[in-house]
Amino acid sequence: VPQASTYIDLSIPGVPLPILTYEVPESLGRAPIAGMRAVVPLGKRIVTGFITEVHQRTATANIRAVLELPDSEAIMSEQIIRLCRWISHYYHAPLGETLKATLPQGMDIEGERIIAMQTADIEQIESAIGRSKIKRAILDQLSTGEVISEDKLRKTVHASSISAQLRDLSADGIISIETVMKAPTAKVKYRKAIRLQAGWQREAQIRELIELIEKRAPKQVNIIALLWSAFQKGVVSLPMQEAIESARTGSSAVHALADKEIIEIFEEEVTREVSITYEEVDKEITLTDEQQSVFATLSAQIDAGEFAANLLYGVTGSGKTQVYIEAIAHALATGMNALVLVPEVSLTPQLVYRFRKAFGDEVTVMHSRLSIGERFDAWRLTREGKYRVVVGVRSAIFAPLDNLGIIIVDEEHEPSYKQSDQQPRFHARDVAVMRGWTESAVVVLGSATPSAESWHNAQQGKYQLIEMTKRIAGATMPEITIVDMIEARKMSAAKGSFSDDLLARLRSRREQSEGSIVFQNRRGYAMHIECGDCDYVPHCINCSITLTYHKDKQLLQCHYCGYTSRLPLNCPECGSKELHQQGSGTQRLEEELQELIPETRILRMDFDSTRRKGSHDMMLTSFAEDGADVLLGTQMVAKGLDFDRVTLVGVVSAEQSLLMPDFRAEERTFQLLTQVSGRSGRGAKKGEVVLQSTQTAHQVFTHILEDDYRGFITIELQRRKALFYPPFARVVLITFLDDNDGKAAAASRVFANLIEHKADFFKMYPPQAALIKRINRKYRYQVFCRVDKQKDPDGLRFESVLKAAETEFHKRRESRGVIVVIDIDPYNLM
DNA sequence: AGCACGCCGACT
DNA sequence: GTCGGCGTGCTC
Numbered sequence: 001v002p003q004a005s006t007y008i009d010l011s012i013p014g015v016p017l018p019i020l021t022y023e024v025p026e027s028l029g030r031a032p033i034a035g036m037r038a039v040v041p042l043g044k045r046i047v048t049g050f051i052t053e054v055h056q057r058t059a060t061a062n063i064r065a066v067l068e069l070p071d072s073e074a075i076m077s078e079q080i081i082r083l084c085r086w087i088s089h090y091y092h093a094p095l096g097e098t099l100k101a102t103l104p105q106g107m108d109i110e111g112e113r114i115i116a117m118q119t120a121d122i123e124q125i126e127s128a129i130g131r132s133k134i135k136r137a138i139l140d141q142l143s144t145g146e147v148i149s150e151d152k153l154r155k156t157v158h159a160s161s162i163s164a165q166l167r168d169l170s171a172d173g174i175i176s177i178e179t180v181m182k183a184p185t186a187k188v189k190y191r192k193a194i195r196l197q198a199g200w201q202r203e204a205q206i207r208e209l210i211e212l213i214e215k216r217a218p219k220q221v222n223i224i225a226l227l228w229s230a231f232q233k234g235v236v237s238l239p240m241q242e243a244i245e246s247a248r249t250g251s252s253a254v255h256a257l258a259d260k261e262i263i264e265i266f267e268e269e270v271t272r273e274v275s276i277t278y279e280e281v282d283k284e285i286t287l288t289d290e291q292q293s294v295f296a297t298l299s300a301q302i303d304a305g306e307f308a309a310n311l312l313y314g315v316t317g318s319g320k321t322q323v324y325i326e327a328i329a330h331a332l333a334t335g336m337n338a339l340v341l342v343p344e345v346s347l348t349p350q351l352v353y354r355f356r357k358a359f360g361d362e363v364t365v366m367h368s369r370l371s372i373g374e375r376f377d378a379w380r381l382t383r384e385g386k387y388r389v390v391v392g393v394r395s396a397i398f399a400p401l402d403n404l405g406i407i408i409v410d411e412e413h414e415p416s417y418k419q420s421d422q423q424p425r426f427h428a429r430d431v432a433v434m435r436g437w438t439e440s441a442v443v444v445l446g447s448a449t450p451s452a453e454s455w456h457n458a459q460q461g462k463y464q465l466i467e468m469t470k471r472i473a474g475a476t477m478p479e480i481t482i483v484d485m486i487e488a489r490k491m492s493a494a495k496g497s498f499s500d501d502l503l504a505r506l507r508s509r510r511e512q513s514e515g516s517i518v519f520q521n522r523r524g525y526a527m528h529i530e531c532g533d534c535d536y537v538p539h540c541i542n543c544s545i546t547l548t549y550h551k552d553k554q555l556l557q558c559h560y561c562g563y564t565s566r567l568p569l570n571c572p573e574c575g576s577k578e579l580h581q582q583g584s585g586t587q588r589l590e591e592e593l594q595e596l597i598p599e600t601r602i603l604r605m606d607f608d609s610t611r612r613k614g615s616h617d618m619m620l621t622s623f624a625e626d627g628a629d630v631l632l633g634t635q636m637v638a639k640g641l642d643f644d645r646v647t648l649v650g651v652v653s654a655e656q657s658l659l660m661p662d663f664r665a666e667e668r669t670f671q672l673l674t675q676v677s678g679r680s681g682r683g684a685k686k687g688e689v690v691l692q693s694t695q696t697a698h699q700v701f702t703h704i705l706e707d708d709y710r711g712f713i714t715i716e717l718q719r720r721k722a723l724f725y726p727p728f729a730r731v732v733l734i735t736f737l738d739d740n741d742g743k744a745a746a747a748s749r750v751f752a753n754l755i756e757h758k759a760d761f762f763k764m765y766p767p768q769a770a771l772i773k774r775i776n777r778k779y780r781y782q783v784f785c786r787v788d789k790q791k792d793p794d795g796l797r798f799e800s801v802l803k804a805a806e807t808e809f810h811k812r813r814e815s816r817g818v819i820v821v822i823d824i825d826p827y828n829l830m
Numbered sequence: 831a832g833c834a835c836g837c838c839g840a841c842t
Numbered sequence: 843g844t845c846g847g848c849g850t851g852c853t854c
Binding site for chain 3: 014015016017042043044045131163164167
């Protein structure tokens with residue numbers, strides 16, 4: 001009797017193939033559903049893919065069978081799949097890769113080849129080895145009788161690939177190769193726990209038992225007493241390890257009780273969760289009229305249960321966080337769930353703390369510093385409905401929450417929302433709006449300095465503009481002063497990086513025990529080494545980048561690839577001993593300030609000093625409580641901090657970000673300086689801000705001094721329109737990477753030629769070397785396009801041009817091996 | 831002759 | 843992306 005077969009369409013990440021069709025054998029005993037994973041054979045490999053479609057007929061020949069359906073139900077919702085389809089088209093990323101990005105790491109089920117020795121016949125082995133060194137090394141390793149995976153074997157024999165050798169040896173009958181499925185790295189964690197057996201849960205029995213064994217087995221009595229007192233408090237089981245420790249005994253007492261069937265030892269699921277180390281004194285919270293009115297708008301939208309997109313433009317200190325909390329509480333109360341995106345969790349301990357305070361066990365946090373297990377648990381338990389509020393970074397936009405009521409994107413202008421290092425290169429804010437649309441949720445984009453894109457969308461009526469113009473009770477906007485550093489240096493009114501003006505204010509804050517923040521508006525540490533006698537500057541051997549000097553480790557380090565080298569004693573070019581430090585990183589700045597104001601207590605906060613888990617929280621707590629005078633750091637000190645005692649913010653070189661070769665330089669400078677200024681005067685006392693700059697005449701500073709966002713963004717949008725930049729055009733950056741300079745350059749020209757003749761709805765700049773021409777041993781060339789949004793509203797026209805060009809490009813032999821990176825709406829043009 | 835390496839097409 | 847088949851060129 002012929003049976004109807006079931007087929008699935010599978011999207012496989014990491015394989016540049018179209019969607020493939022497989023047959024599902026009935027022997028698997030499980031019906032496939034879109035959104036489940038499927039483990040399948042692909043060539044000689046075993047890989048995991050995502051089911052996007054289930055059907056009963058197929059026109060495809062040569063169909064292979066699914067090996068396993070590991071999920072008992074769909075692990076991604078239909079809406080998430082729909083969202084991924086959009087992302088895949090808009091951002092020109094493979095669907096499989098995009099679907100994979102919605103899951104935590106370590107869930108892959110892959111094949112692994114296990115190698116074992118098959119014969120001990122020396123002659124046979126010697127003849128199979130022949131003259132191959134690799135084969136000899138492989139068999140030397142295997143002769144111990146060890147059974148080992150191909151991967152481990154390859155590493156122990158130090159070869160780049162041993163697949164050909166293994167194939168030969170297997171054909172000669174020397175070794176056996178078996179492909180097995182490797183267990184995923186992310187697993188549910190269990191621990192041993194103990195509980196009283198059902199028959200031993202009454203007081204009389206326990207008393208009787210204790211009396212009986214008191215003399216002979218006092219340790220067992222301890223355990224029983226512990227379990228009984230917990231039981232009375234409603235705690236049914238205790239972790240075995242902890243119980244043994246508090247009973248001051250060993251496992252034998254526990255096992256004895258288990259043997260007597262008084263207690264039971266069982267495996268208990270453990271949730272891995274990070275505890276937060278940041279704490280603050282809780283303030284009395286009542287909503288201001290303005291907060292109340294924003295809340296009213298949002299709660300009405302939530303009740304309507306329809307998609308709505310809002311731009312919440314609220315000045316720093318206007319209390320956006322509290323509005324978020326109230327709106328989420330409202331969504332939860334009506335049975336809906338909430339998603340909150342933040343630029344970087346470790347930079348917003350205060351926000352996380354307040355959410356934990358407000359929502360307790362219902363909230364989970366997702367970010368990159370979590371371990372694989374922690375991330376897996378956060379994802380899994382969210383999907384199971386244990387968590388109803390997810391606070392997380394960019395990737396948390398895919399959190400498996402159903403019944404979404406509200407999605408909040410805090411600090412929506414932050415560049416960290418754009419993923420640029422791997423596919424899909426999506427913008428989490430834009431995906432959030434799309435997710436809100438597909439799931440009929442309310443979307444709130446919050447910022448004190450909205451991005452040009454969002455402001456434009458609000459003006460166009462795509463987003464509803466909601467404003468919060470006042471700081472909450474007591475706090476006023478700080479007074480901003482600008483110091484012309486060129487003038488100050490001429491007049492000898494500056495010492496090193498600090499103007500006399502800023503120094504005087506820092507001194508007076510210290511005397512009044514008020515806090516100050518000194519902000520170094522510079523990415524990383526710009527400390528390099530220069531020879532005083534020739535023009536030698538140490539560069540990275542892999543990248544066209546000067547090496548950065550780290551004084552504490554006495555090392556030179558590449559900011560891009562991580563290459564390190566020792567600090568040379570003499571100049572390698574001319575032998576001179578005159579090697580000087582140039583530039584001023586945060587470390588140098590700290591030393592300078594310490595020298596200028598010896599009695600001041602400085603807390604330095606940058607990437608290096610906060611690398612350890614939780615050290616960021618600890619520094620902030622210590623600045624808030626024990627009161628160092630100055631918090632000195634990079635962009636980290638600009639973000640989300642809310643300290644009443646800070647009344648002065650100094651920016652050392654306010655022009656730095658302005659001089660970056662990027663069309664967003666002005667916007668970023670305005671955002672950064674407004675943000676850092678907002679750290680001053682959040683309490684009752686009025687704050688001050690000192691901006692030191694060599695470019696005081698620049699228009700950006702006029703708007704910053706007047707705290708005039710509208711004035712700034714109006715002019716900025718005019719400029720963007722005139723130059724055909726976003727939000728008026730859609731920017732696409734195509735980068736070509738190769739070890740060989742000429743090959744990368746040629747590839748960029750080939751590709752440019754392939755798209756140029758289609759350029760009736762976009763403009764293309766001719767290909768050129770990237771600003772940093774070499775990173776990680778790869779030369780980089782770029783083609784920059786600006787697509788007319790009117791003529792290509794959803795980006796699909798340009799996508800098809802890219803697709804066609806890529807297909808043609810890969811046919812050319814001169815482009816072989818060249819890596820092509822396509823970034824839609826890029827945020828980093830370097 | 832035997833082996834390494836690069837090129838190229840297939841992968842459901 | 844990874845694999846196998848095939849051709850080329852190098853070494854013993």
